Amino acid sequence: xxxxxxxxxxxxxxxxxNELKERMEKKMKRERTKNRMKKWSAVAVCAIAVVISGxxxxxxxxNTLSDIPGVKSIVKVLTxxxxxxxxxxxxxxxxxxxxxxxxxxxxxxxxxxxxxAKADALIAEFEEGVEDCKEHFGDQTVHMGVTSDxxxxxxxxxxxxxxxxxxxxxxxxxxxxxxxxxxxxGEYLTFPSLFKDGADYVTPISxxxxxxxxxxxxxxxxxxxxxxxxxxxxxxxEQIAEDQKFYINEDGxxxxxxxxxxxxxxxxxSPEFVIPxxxxxxxVKAY
Amino acid sequence: xxxxxxxETYFMENLDRAYRFSYTYTKNREDAEDIVSxxxxxxxxxxxxxxxxxxxxxxxxxIIANTALTYLRKKNKVVYLDYDxxxxxxxxxxxxxxxxxxxxxxxxxxxxxxxxxxxxxxNMTLPEIAQVLELSENTVKTRLYRALKLLKxxxxxxxxx
Numbered sequence: 001x002x003x004x005x006x007x008x009x010x011x012x013x014x015x016x017x018n019e020l021k022e023r024m025e026k027k028m029k030r031e032r033t034k035n036r037m038k039k040w041s042a043v044a045v046c047a048i049a050v051v052i053s054g055x056x057x058x059x060x061x062x063n064t065l066s067d068i069p070g071v072k073s074i075v076k077v078l079t080x081x082x083x084x085x086x087x088x089x090x091x092x093x094x095x096x097x098x099x100x101x102x103x104x105x106x107x108x109x110x111x112x113x114x115x116x117a118k119a120d121a122l123i124a125e126f127e128e129g130v131e132d133c134k135e136h137f138g139d140q141t142v143h144m145g146v147t148s149d150x151x152x153x154x155x156x157x158x159x160x161x162x163x164x165x166x167x168x169x170x171x172x173x174x175x176x177x178x179x180x181x182x183x184x185x186g187e188y189l190t191f192p193s194l195f196k197d198g199a200d201y202v203t204p205i206s207x208x209x210x211x212x213x214x215x216x217x218x219x220x221x222x223x224x225x226x227x228x229x230x231x232x233x234x235x236x237x238e239q240i241a242e243d244q245k246f247y248i249n250e251d252g253x254x255x256x257x258x259x260x261x262x263x264x265x266x267x268x269x270s271p272e273f274v275i276p277x278x279x280x281x282x283x284v285k286a287y
Numbered sequence: 288x289x290x291x292x293x294x295e296t297y298f299m300e301n302l303d304r305a306y307r308f309s310y311t312y313t314k315n316r317e318d319a320e321d322i323v324s325x326x327x328x329x330x331x332x333x334x335x336x337x338x339x340x341x342x343x344x345x346x347x348x349x350i351i352a353n354t355a356l357t358y359l360r361k362k363n364k365v366v367y368l369d370y371d372x373x374x375x376x377x378x379x380x381x382x383x384x385x386x387x388x389x390x391x392x393x394x395x396x397x398x399x400x401x402x403x404x405x406x407x408x409x410n411m412t413l414p415e416i417a418q419v420l421e422l423s424e425n426t427v428k429t430r431l432y433r434a435l436k437l438l439k440x441x442x443x444x445x446x447x448x
Contacts, residue, residue: 003384004407004444010388011408016306020320024302024327028295031331221357223329225336230349230421236336265333 075101075160075181077150080116083123090144092126094119097150097164099179103186111179111188115164122148122166153247158183161247174260176270178247182287189287191243194254199283206239208279209256213237213263224264224271237263248287253277290334297343298327304409305351311392311404312355318362326354345411348419352401383438399434406431407444 081096096119102108126146147167154161161180168174180189187193195201213224225236237258245257254275258264264271277284298305305326309319330350337346381394392400405411405419413431417424435441 002440002443002445003438004440007388007391008408011307011311011404014307014310015303016323017316017320020306020323021302023324025299027324027327028299031291031295221353223333223336230418261335265336267332 075099075183075186077152077160077162080112081119083119085126092123092146094122094126094146094148095150097162099162099181101186102181102188104188107188118164119148122146153178154180154250156183156250156252158252159248159250161249163247174270176245176257176259178245178257180246180248189248191241191246194285194287195280195283196285201280201283202239202242204279204283205244205254205256205275208275209240209273210237212273222264222268224268226263249274254280254284290337290340291331293340294330294334294343294347298330298347301344305347308348308351308404308409309355311400312352312359312397314389314392318358322351322355322358325358326351329354342418345415345418348405348409349421352419381437395434395437399430399437402427402430403434403438 077097077099079095080098081094083092083094083096085092097115098112099108099115102111129144145168148165150162150164152161153163159180160183161178163176163178165174165176181187182189210226213222213226214229216222217224227236227238229236240256245259247255247257249255256273256275258271260266260268260270302323305323306319309322309326310316313319313322326347330347333350337343383391383394386394392404395403401420402416405416406413411419413424413427416422417427420427422430435444
């Protein structure tokens with residue numbers, strides 16, 4: 001018998017303890033229950049009495065969040081409507097954001113209409129769920145909830161940026177979108193508008209992010225998925241979109257944002273990459 | 288069956304193997320079981336990223352390998368102290384032909400050991416090993432040759448001396 005074969009036999013004699021086996025079996029069982037609960041609550045939205053505590057359209061109720069003194073801070077976000085439902089098993093809280101102070105009123109109107117439409121769709125979806133549930137489950141209690149709100153990400157001398165997000169409290173789904181503005185000019189900044197006409201900004205930013213992902217995977221034990229690496233032939237990060245999700249941070253840097261689950265496991269949330277000015281110095285224009 | 292269930296089935300059937308592989312890194316039961324447990328949690332969290340379930344084993348071994356390396360790095364201080372005691376052994380060529388399995392995994396350099404384990408004990412192909420260890424196939428090949436040279440064995444794992 002060769003040495004290698006002898007070693008292999010000894011290797012195969014190693015077995016996990018029964019205690020580990022039991023622990024892992026329990027863990028798997030817990031996972032299965034969790035899965036079932038998720039599936040269950042996706043269809044089941046149960047309601048006994050729905051209390052809509054306020055769909056206040058009155059402008060006097062509008063909740064100004066960012067009344068920052070100063071000449072330049074004319075761009076701001078405020079809450080137009082608040083839709084709130086709280087009931088034993090489930091709840092909804094939807095704040096409808098509206099922006100103000102943009103130079104181009106047409107663009108401002110477009111953004112606000114979009115924000116309003118998204119919120120309306122969310123409310124409709126939620127209420128539909130309630131009805132469905134009443135039909136199927138009577139007065140059983142099942143947990144289900146949705147939250148939508150906004151966060152001011154940047155409020156610096158020059159820039160203003162907000163993130164609007166939707167969080168499903170049961171499935172842990174999370175969606176976000178960003179709006180960035182130049183306070184000086186009152187302009188809404190789209191991703192392509194940051195770059196010189198015809199410049200290839202996708203390549204340098206993508207390659208920077210890819211290297212960052214590899215570095216973070218190696219050094220910080222992150223789990224970024226990269227197309228063509230780690231035995232994956234499809235999916236994972238390949239390159240950014242031409243109209244990539246982003247915002248401008250306090251330092252005026254571009255921050256590229258990915259949706260939850262897009263390039264990393266859900267536990268990483270919605271990953272952000274600050275792009276150093278050096279990376280884009282050849283393609284960027286004054287924004 | 289969804290991917291998560293598929294992994295659960297795979298994992299429960301292969302728990303001993305996962306443990307064995309972890310053990311070759313840690314060389315003790317307690318740490319090896321910690322690594323299995325941590326790797327499983329990571330795997331369950333990121334199973335959605337595994338596009339092709341055919342690669343389940345390679346994928347899961349990669350998670351174990353990474354988890355084990357991070358784990359050992361964290362424990363490093365303790366490990367390095369032990370190295371001092373081994374100082375006298377330096378320069379003397381190890382004779383693997385008389386070593387037991389446990390002596391071998393204690394002695395062989397980690398970068399060679401893992402390749403020997405995956406190739407000969409786990410019967411993985413070179414491309415598979417390359418994927419588990421995130422190395423190029425050429426690097427794996429080179430290391431395998433070097434490892435076999437150290438062990439004085441040929442490609443079939445038979446002694447040449």
